[in-house]
Amino acid sequence: DSSKSPVVLPHMVYHTMSAPGWAGSYWTTDSDVLAYTRDVGTQAQRLSTKVAWNLPLVSPDGQVYSISTSLRGDGYHADHLIGTSKTSGSAGRAIPQVAVDWRYPFSRPGRTLTQVIEPRAMVAVSPHVGSEPNIPNEDSLNFELDETNVMRPNRLPGLDRVEGGVRGAYGVRWAAYPAVGGSVSVQAAQGWRQRQTSTFGPGSGFEHNLSDYVGRIDVTPIGNLTLRDRVRLDKNSLEVRRNEAGFAIGPPLLAASVDYGMLSPSNTTSGTIYPERQYINYGLSSTISQHWRSSFVIQQDLARNGGTVNWTANTMYSDECLAVIGAFNRYQSDLTGLLSGYHLSLTVVLKSLGEAPVSVF
Numbered sequence: 001d002s003s004k005s006p007v008v009l010p011h012m013v014y015h016t017m018s019a020p021g022w023a024g025s026y027w028t029t030d031s032d033v034l035a036y037t038r039d040v041g042t043q044a045q046r047l048s049t050k051v052a053w054n055l056p057l058v059s060p061d062g063q064v065y066s067i068s069t070s071l072r073g074d075g076y077h078a079d080h081l082i083g084t085s086k087t088s089g090s091a092g093r094a095i096p097q098v099a100v101d102w103r104y105p106f107s108r109p110g111r112t113l114t115q116v117i118e119p120r121a122m123v124a125v126s127p128h129v130g131s132e133p134n135i136p137n138e139d140s141l142n143f144e145l146d147e148t149n150v151m152r153p154n155r156l157p158g159l160d161r162v163e164g165g166v167r168g169a170y171g172v173r174w175a176a177y178p179a180v181g182g183s184v185s186v187q188a189a190q191g192w193r194q195r196q197t198s199t200f201g202p203g204s205g206f207e208h209n210l211s212d213y214v215g216r217i218d219v220t221p222i223g224n225l226t227l228r229d230r231v232r233l234d235k236n237s238l239e240v241r242r243n244e245a246g247f248a249i250g251p252p253l254l255a256a257s258v259d260y261g262m263l264s265p266s267n268t269t270s271g272t273i274y275p276e277r278q279y280i281n282y283g284l285s286s287t288i289s290q291h292w293r294s295s296f297v298i299q300q301d302l303a304r305n306g307g308t309v310n311w312t313a314n315t316m317y318s319d320e321c322l323a324v325i326g327a328f329n330r331y332q333s334d335l336t337g338l339l340s341g342y343h344l345s346l347t348v349v350l351k352s353l354g355e356a357p358v359s360v361f
Contacts, residue, residue, distance in 0.1 A: 006036040006043075006138070025055040032159060042136045044078035048159050066101040074159065076135050084133040091134035095162055097126035099153040114177045120189075121170045124153035128164035128195060137161055144242070144263070145205035145232060147216045150189045155206070156199070167193040169211075182222060188215040190235070203265045205232050205241060212241055225249050252287040259283075278303035291319050308332060323349040 011034045018027040034046040052070035059065070072095040079088040105118040131137075139158025149155045151169050154162070171189025191211035205212040212235045219227040225247070232242040246259030259281040279302055285295040298311040310331035317324045329343040 003039040004041050006038045006041075008034070008036045010035060023055060023057075025053060028052045028054060036138070042078055042080050042082060042138070044076060044136050044138070046074065046076050046159070048072065048074045062105065064103040064105070068097075068099050068153075070097050070099075071095070072097070074135075078134060078136050081134065081136060086134065089134035091132050093129055093132065093135075093162075095126055095129060095164070097124060097153065099124040101151070110179075112179050114179075116173075116175045116177075118173045118175075119170075120151065120172065121168065122151050122153065123166075123168040125166050126153075126162075126164050128197070129162050130164075130197075131161070135160060143200055143204050143206075145191065145200075145211055145214055146242070147187060147189060147214045147230065150191045150211065150214050155191070161199060163193075163199055165193055165195045165197070167191070182220050183218075184220075185218045186215070188213060190214070203241075208235075210235055213238075224251050224255075246281070255285050257281070257283040257285070276303060277301075279309065291317055293318070321351055323347075323351065325349075 012032070014029075014031040016027075016029045020026050028051075030048075030050045030052075032046070032048040035044070037043045050070055050072035052068050055065075055067040057065040057067065073092070074095070075090075075092045077088075077090045081087060081089065099122065101120075101122045103118055103120045105116055108115045108117075137160045140156045140161035143156055145155070149157075151171065153167075156163055169189055169191040171187060173185065173187040175183060175185040177183050190213050191206060193206075193209055196207075196209050200206040205214070213233045215231050215233075217227075217229045221227075226249075227247045229243070229245040231240060231244075233239065234241055240262070241264045242262065244259065244261045246257060248255055248257040250256050261277070261279050261281075263277045265275050280300045281297055282300075283295060283297040285293070287293050292315070294313075294315045296311070296313045299309040301307055301309045310329060312327060312329045314325060314327035316326075325345075325347040327343075327345050327347075329345075330341075331343070332340045
């Protein structure tokens, strides 16, 4: 429904990193300016800035630490708010945070096999800010725990909602490198938090103080073949809540891939994001030259009525200064308010300045 779809203009992101200073420490700043309007629903403007001091350390026995302290400030103004008696309002918040990431890699070289095992842990502390009714949630609705975000101090995908309190994660990674070539890597982790909140919805994998278990396996027996599997297991029953397995084969000039996915339902306080999903993706990609790359992906639905969900074809040109991506997408849907159709887009990226996406239709 185009009347409920937001028009985002502008959205600007600015990141800086200082030169290393005392003991290798450095400063970073992250700023985000966002404004969006729509015919029906919430309209808002957001300004967010975070300043952080980061200190990387390596102990004499090889332990690797990353310590950061930060202060983030957010300011919002919103109209046509939902779920509150006010139709418009402004709000602000300040969020100090301290986070420590620890790794302890061990290596065992061998004539036929070299192994690396690396236990890891993360702890973060910040105030519990809760949900402010004058701050709409547009970019932090759909959270699903996986191995890419479980070790982050802030696991939510956006800025509108904040994960606060005392929290952390622990895990381990093992990798093996045969002398004849190839590699195998396995990683597993679990998140935890001191205080249970409604920040993460049912089905996200982190409804309670302890999260589900997340893991990943990557096997590369030869240079042109890769096998992978990403899983999430229920922390009590070890039932599979998510499974994404696949392989890719072929040289860069022409590579084929097949991926299977099973995702459990995802819900928030606002309702269901999506029901249980099962799908399979078939893909072809070609790195034609140093600067040109094309790909084609088709997705088939396995959970409901079957059939093709969507297919996408894109071509990208990229050099040290400029990237141009053209994409053509055909999608099918039977969801209320979401029509089937085509989408053609052109994105121009000036790598030293910014990005300008344009949807043609």
